[in-house]
Amino acid sequence: MVAKKAQAGQFVILRIDEKGERIPLTIADYDREQGTITIIFMEVGKTTKQLGTLNVGDTIENFAGPLGVASEVKNYGTVVCVGGGVGIAPLYPIVRALKEAGNYIISILGAKNKKLLLLEEEIESFSDEIYITTDDGSKGHKGFVSDVLQKQIDNKEKIDMVMAIGPVIMMKVVADLTKKYDIKTLVSLNPIMVDGTGMCGGCRVSVGDKTKFACVDGPEFDGHEVDFNNLMLRNRRFLKEEEDACKLKEVK
């Protein structure tokens, strides 16, 4: 059911078992015919670590979606798609959709190292240009996605839009950079959520000094308006509890 409706930019909420937490994960791919949704996640907390231990054929208690507003797909012209780490996963369907809408796509993918670089081939097949950066230089440019983005801005005649998904700090750096050149920039936010359907208000983010709810107003917002510092602060709310939960349940 979720696969039938899924669109680029949307997310799902899942829960592993009766006692589990509801966590949001952005959709990395979908197959309407097979009825499947692909999610790619990093093992950062108890739920994702447990999710990592499941095998093909295992089931989880709950899976609801697709949630959030889909990406606005249209012909912008030249679009730079910036993905960092596990953020590359949700970027993939957006790259594909934007390419199919006739955009000229420049993809910039960043990862810690070559091994952790996701979906390079898939994204390349829908990109007109692709650039890789790694923190350790094991592939492509050694450094940050923003270095490459700066070069692109310097070299290209015109960039109509930048789409950035990755760690909050990466999206902040990208948005700060494009603001200087007044390039429209969208970012996909990942605040802590509980219900994900516009009820609890836990995922509130400050956008242009207004309180917005990532689950129903987002997850994509104008990167120049987002208060990234507040998002980072609110995403640290339960770090200690998460750590304790992992230790107690002996999830590694």
Added chain:
Amino acid sequence: MTVKKTKHAMPEQEPKERIKNFKEVPYGYDEETAIEEAKRCLQCKNKPCMEGCPVEIDIPCFIKYIAEGDFDKAAEIIKAKNSLPAVSGRVCPYEEQCEGVCTIKKIGEPVGIGRLERFIADYERKKGVKNPRKVKSTGNKAAIIGAGPAGLTCAGDLAKMGHEVTVFEAFHAPGGVLMYGIPEFRLPKEIVKAEVEYIKKLGVEIKYDVVVGKTISTEELLDKYDAVFVGTGAGLPRFLNIPGENLDGIYSANEFLTRVNMMKAYKFPEYDTPIKIGDIVATFGAGNVAMDSARTALRLGAKKSYIIYRRSDVEMPARDEEIEHGKEEGIIFKLLTNPIRFIGDDKGRLKQVVCIKMKLGEPDESGRRRPIPISDSEEVIDIDTAIIAIGQNPNPLIPQTMKGLKIEKWGNIATDKNGRTNIPGLFAGGDIATGAATVILAMGAGKRAARAMDEYMRSKKLKTNISKKHKVLAY
């Protein structure tokens, strides 16, 4: 015969004990007390109590059966109108409804109608609820969006009329606000589950994890079903819109209560969802949700739990019983006090709230006296956690995604008194139509909508049958 002027008391857990646990506060009547209380009813001819009941229960009748000791018959009378009596017997504002107009109020306290309803519901549940009689199917199919009090009532009533009913619920559990909002100590979740089981026994199917507007559209439901009811409730919490409101340690009441009630964060780490509150908690607002939040904070271990409210005690919207319970448990009420900003430490953790004293002026458009700030009256209060409980707006998903649906100013769905929207076959009721109100009003709306849907489906069928006949004749 003289009538006892006061209600029979309902035994309760001692405040000192109960703030250490999440168990229900009142224990309920035993059989003897229930019979004695039922005998206080005058069985008056004009039955004002029934006028005050949003779900139209034949109140004097069920009370008469209790007085005679026939509890099964009493249960039958209640269940004929109300599929969720254990819920309404606990959370209804009786004092404003049935009990508010009880004839013996002229000489003393009204009959404890709420307590009697609760007694019967609990009696029946403990004894094992009888399977309802199967009703002949009409062949009509109805879809209900949201398994909260409005949706469940509407579903139950439609099933009793013989329609096939499917409920689509976005969460992993049924009950809506009964599950995520109202705390265990006021409405045990086992009771909600038992009431939902009864609705299912009536033939209602509930599908979870279906977010209508996203997983499936309202239009698709209108195509597949003969009538659709929207009971998606109040969603998006309102905030104070003051500086520092997004600091770590500030929750909306919805987030706070959902974590604790539905996700069972009070049992963390046995359950995965965390909550943390520190020593001093301040809840802003003075409605039932605020009382629930402040009392929950005590049970999570808060040493001090404040209610901070900008008007005076007269204007507090919460039920007297909730306020009384809160006071007994040691909630500190700071009235005529309005927050103006939150202060955090260098890590963004909430540390303090700055408030200003208020005085009451002339009545405003709500009829309540308008609070006016008193200059130079700022006060800084140390707090670790803030809970914002100043109301919420209707859930945005269906108003946002259903094209052509008439929406009112606050984002609620426009309906007539029977829940009809501007779209044929689409009905709505409860908080999504009225804005945040009470469980029983939502149940009443679900009930009226069920009748209107029944009428709609029957007349639609009649028309289709007639047009079929005409077609035959035309050949």
